[in-house]
Amino acid sequence: MQTRPRTTTALSLLAALVASVAANGVRAQARNPGAEAPDTTRPVKAAPDRGMIELIQPAFAMRAKSIEKEGVDRELTGKVMTGYQGWFRADGDGSGRRWQHYSRRGRFEPGHCSIDLWPDLREAGQDERFKTEFRHRDGRVAEVFSSYHPKTVDRHFRWMHDYGLDGAFVQRFAHGLGRRGRDDRVLMNCRAAATKRGRLWSVMYDLSGLRRGEMSVVKSDWQRLQKVGVLDDQTYLHHGRRPLVAIWGVGFSDGRKYTLSECRDLVGFFKSDAGGRCAVMLGIPFHWRERRRDSLGDQVLHAILAEADVLSPWSVGRFRSPKDVAASVERHWQADMGWCRKASLAYMPVVFPGFSWHNQRAGKAKLDQIPRRGGKFMWQQFVSAKSAGAEMIYIAMFDEVDEGTAIFKCTNDPPVGASPFLDYEGLPSEGADPLGRR
Numbered sequence: 001m002q003t004r005p006r007t008t009t010a011l012s013l014l015a016a017l018v019a020s021v022a023a024n025g026v027r028a029q030a031r032n033p034g035a036e037a038p039d040t041t042r043p044v045k046a047a048p049d050r051g052m053i054e055l056i057q058p059a060f061a062m063r064a065k066s067i068e069k070e071g072v073d074r075e076l077t078g079k080v081m082t083g084y085q086g087w088f089r090a091d092g093d094g095s096g097r098r099w100q101h102y103s104r105r106g107r108f109e110p111g112h113c114s115i116d117l118w119p120d121l122r123e124a125g126q127d128e129r130f131k132t133e134f135r136h137r138d139g140r141v142a143e144v145f146s147s148y149h150p151k152t153v154d155r156h157f158r159w160m161h162d163y164g165l166d167g168a169f170v171q172r173f174a175h176g177l178g179r180r181g182r183d184d185r186v187l188m189n190c191r192a193a194a195t196k197r198g199r200l201w202s203v204m205y206d207l208s209g210l211r212r213g214e215m216s217v218v219k220s221d222w223q224r225l226q227k228v229g230v231l232d233d234q235t236y237l238h239h240g241r242r243p244l245v246a247i248w249g250v251g252f253s254d255g256r257k258y259t260l261s262e263c264r265d266l267v268g269f270f271k272s273d274a275g276g277r278c279a280v281m282l283g284i285p286f287h288w289r290e291r292r293r294d295s296l297g298d299q300v301l302h303a304i305l306a307e308a309d310v311l312s313p314w315s316v317g318r319f320r321s322p323k324d325v326a327a328s329v330e331r332h333w334q335a336d337m338g339w340c341r342k343a344s345l346a347y348m349p350v351v352f353p354g355f356s357w358h359n360q361r362a363g364k365a366k367l368d369q370i371p372r373r374g375g376k377f378m379w380q381q382f383v384s385a386k387s388a389g390a391e392m393i394y395i396a397m398f399d400e401v402d403e404g405t406a407i408f409k410c411t412n413d414p415p416v417g418a419s420p421f422l423d424y425e426g427l428p429s430e431g432a433d434p435l436g437r438r
Contacts, residue, residue, distance in 0.1 A: 090130035093146035111418035118414035134415035157193035167200030175209030202237035207249035248283030281310035322380035330384035356404030
């Protein structure tokens with residue numbers, strides 16, 4: 001019997017942003033005069049499923065002037081960003097990668113898949129829909145999207161615009177840079193969509209899978225991207241008036257083959273003339289400050305981090321409930337921020353809506369491993385991050401249905417059969433609104 005999931009739409013994002021406004025004593029404007037922002041001076045007991053849904057953006061207290069109305073404010077401070085994987089492919093999309101990130105061990109069929117949420121395609125055109133072997137409860141063929149399709153990526157960035165996200169860190173996977181053309185297609189889709197929809201974007205290099213001595217592929221790739229003009233984009237993200245590039249995977253204790261010395265050299269490269277004199281954000285372990293658990297214990301790590309400009313510790317899976325967040329994570333973030341202030345660094349906490357990778361792990365992991373709890377889980381993270389002093393937020397992730405962290409539109413009518421899926425139980429996907437607004 002399939003477990004009944006408890007998940008929510010990205011409604012929790014909007015509610016959390018409103019909470020951050022209230023925490024600063026700033027009143028949000030509402031279409032419904034009776035709707036009030038919650039009092040976050042008291043412990044958060046629940047994220048409302050209704051009531052906040054008609055509050056309009058901007059809601060983040062430090063949010064900069066709007067891109068559309070007053071020109072492009074490209075600075076990171078005050079922004080709510082998300083991560084965009086863009087790694088989904090479908091058989092017949094022209095990429096030649098068949099069902100990448102949908103399949104498990106090369107098979108995408110009932111009983112064999114790697115996703116726990118099913119995307120909602122009701123707004124997609126026929127040319128964006130790719131039929132699968134899965135079936136909905138009424139017998140309809142279940143369909144998926146491909147990140148290779150420019151119309152699909154454009155729609156995703158339109159959703160970011162419509163629901164108040166400032167932009168995305170576009171993931172660029174260093175291990176696959178040898179297949180340059182295929183990776184470039186999604187990146188260029190994102191560039192075009194960000195420009196059209198007035199969203200900010202930045203390259204985030206994920207170093208996972210690199211071996212010792214392979215860091216040069218990142219440098220070569222970045223120099224090539226500079227030549228094609230990515231830094232000339234009016235919507236390319238900046239920090240301290242310099243273009244911002246993010247490096248994810250520095251200092252983790254999970255057996256990575258590349259060295260801290262190579263990471264330090266890469267930071268120096270991005271800050272050099274050859275690297276575009278960029279500001280650098282580092283995606284690092286949650287326990288980087290204490291140098292324990294998910295972090296390497298080497299003292300050199302702190303020296304490397306001090307040479308960056310922004311630190312963003314990876315929190316996905318590090319805590320499991322609103323109680324955990326309120327009880328300890330807020331203090332953890334406060335201590336992190338204290339270290340960063342002394343080092344003159346910015347700090348970007350990562351929040352996530354929930355977590356589930358049951359199908360990716362062939363059923364060996366629990367479905368709905370970290371429940372969304374009707375939005376309360378991410379709500380509390382926003383409230384605690386704001387209370388701790390955060391001036392920027394990174395939401396993980398926009399489109400990652402693999403690990404159940406996606407905040408974009410997913411269906412309440414997923415396929416049935418050998419592979420169980422989560423849905424947005426009790427909270428509508430509403431074909432036109434991932435925040436559940438009616």
